[in-house]
Amino acid sequence: MYGMLLESIQHFVQLEYGEEVWQRTLILSECKHIVFNTHQVYSDHIMGSLATSLATITSKSYESFMIFFGRCFVRFFSNYGYDATIKATGRYFTDFLDSVDNIHSRFRISYPKMQSPSMYLAEVDINGCVLVYRSLRQGLTYYVMGQLDEIANEFFNLKLETTVVSTQNHLSNGKNATIVKLRLNFDNSQYMASRQNEAASIDRHLAPFSCDLLFELFPFAVLFNPVMTIVGCGGKLVEVAGGKEKLLGKYVTTYFKLRRPKGICFSWKNAFYLKSVMFEIEVLRVELMKSRADETGKNEEKADCDCLGDDLSNGGNRDIEIDGKSISPYTSRRDSQPGLRNILLKGQMLYLKDINGIIFLCSPVVNDITELPDQGLYLNDLNPHGLSKEMVLAGWQNSSRLQLIFDKAEQRASELENNYSLLNTWKRRGDDLLYSMMPRAVADRLRAGQSPLSTCESFDAVTVMFCELVGFNSSTVQDAMELVSTMNAVYSCFDSLVDTFNVYKVETVGQIYMAVSGAPERQKKHAQNIANVSLCMVKHVRQLQVPSGTKVDVRIGVHSGPVVAGVVGIKVPRYCFFGDTVNTASRMQSSSELGMVHISESTKKLLPKEQYILRNRGKVKLKGKGDVNTYWIFENIYNDEEYVETY
Secondary structure, rough: EEHHHHHHHHHHHHHHHOOOHHHHHHHHHHHOOOOOOOOEOOOOHHHHHHHHHHHHHHOOOHHHHHHHHHHHHHHHHHHOHHHHHHHOOOOOOHHHHHHHHHHHHHHHOOOOOOOOOOOEEEEEEEEEEEEEEEOOOOOOHHHHHHHHHHHHHHHHHHOOEEEEEEEEEEEEEEEEEEEEEEEEEEEOOOHHHHHHHHHHOOOOOOOOOOHHHHHHHHHOEEEOOOOOOEEEEHHHHHHOOOOOHHHOOEEHHHHHHEEOOOEEEEOOOHHHHHHOOOEEEEEEEHHHHHHHHOOOOOOOOOOOEOOOOOOOOOOOOOOEEEEEEEEHHHHHHOOOOOOOEEEEEEEEEEEEEEOOOEEEEEEEEEOOOHHHHHHHHHHHHOOOOOOOOHHHHHHHHHHHHHHHHHHHHHHHHHHHHHHHHHHHHHHHHHHHHHHOOOOOHHHHHOOOOOOHHOOOOEEEEEEEEEEEEOOOOOOOHHHHHHHHHHHHHHHHHHHHHHHHHHEEEEEEOOOOOEEEOOOOOOOHHHHHHHHHHHHHHHHHHHHOOOOOOOOEEEEEEEEEEEEEEEEEOOOEEEEEEEEEHHHHHHHHHOOOOOOOEEEHEEEEEEOOOOOOOEEEEEEEOOOEEEEEEEEEEEEEOOOHHHHHOOO
């Protein structure tokens, strides 16, 4: 499907549900496209995946979102001016339904790869109509229902009620096609009254005229009788066939294949009752060439009314010889062989009561002037009284300009998609940098627009740790390089440890590493977290292989108490901690010893007794505190009460 359908979904989902829901939908549906290009063709399954994902996110039904998508498309294409085509189709909603196939055919010039469905009216009454919808795509019935409901409401001011009468699957050309019969209930009284007035005003006393006049006006027309044999044809069609005797008296299904309406048989009954529907019939050039090459061919068999997609059996599978070359009918039927490509005729079936026949008034479909040689046609073969020549020439003149515009649009869409990808990459890098400078919760509050002053908080109980690296000598430049390399290895190890124990790394100043637990996320086990990470630091730093081979050791100090924290700075903002607890923890570190974890009395009271070995160090003089009682802490590998406290 073309990107315009998916563009409409993206636009209105973002508009009505928000950007966050759309991003979640893309992730859940595993859609790799960030933006959709209008004229680019995408996989058909994307729409269904988006509807399924939205239904999961919003707890609504899949069908409701498919109806929503259909309405979105109608609202979206109005921005391109396509609503003018619908408004100009007819006075009534039924006129529009009767011309849907014609609308799709007009848009094939702008969207040549469009695989449009086939729709035709089976019944029309004062309360509405029955619409037959056929498509090779699966699961788009509710999407079509949403489109019809929006068109009826917005363009014709009608309240439409749609119900599915029947659904069946049909195998066509190896593909599973869906045929759905829809009952559309709406006020159709004005249309029915206009049809009655039109029928009453027809002048039934026109002078008779010859069918040759119709064949002159429509040189590709075909006239057939109730038994589906050809009784007349236009002059240009005779030239294509190589003579009138090749066509007259032959069954129409021998050399002609029904393309639209889809899902029906090419029979007298359907041609008679669907005379208001646009028909597309394909001229089988290879079958005509075979009849020329084989004058002694087999007797014609009456072709039964197989549905669309069944191969015709007359003539067999034998290759034909053209210009000394053997050509398979199946390869040449679709390939662009000069003068052999099938001709597609589009027009209307008209019943002639006087001769009890149906004439197919049609013109060949030529999208571009380059198709004429492939079909063996010339400009003077086209209908002289129509606009076929002008459309072909105008399309040829504008095709290069349109192609250039489409190429530029696709290029810009690709660039935009790449820019979105780069934007997400740099945004992720920016987030990582921001989260390395301050806690995620605080950073998210600042990104939400809150003032930096709002990040200032007081915490009644946290545990602060200072760790000093010991064993460095940087008297030379080489020593300094080794120092940086060694500290990088040690600090990287510490960073992984603090993440494991739910501890926040505050900063590193030279050879001092500071960490806190209990802020900015409050938690009860803050002292236990710091004790665990401190003991792991002592153990890991001794086992760590540093680049310089220098023996590195640490001394750690820990203290618990209240602090105040907040974001400080403009150019390089940091989340900093203030208070006497920070100062005391620093003094505990400076008075510690190598390979030891030095804790205060307040921290000791918060630790579970069965998990650690605590040894009383005795009185230690701290600056500004005097003599205080402190402890050494060790991991209790025995987990036994006997080793808990030693004084």
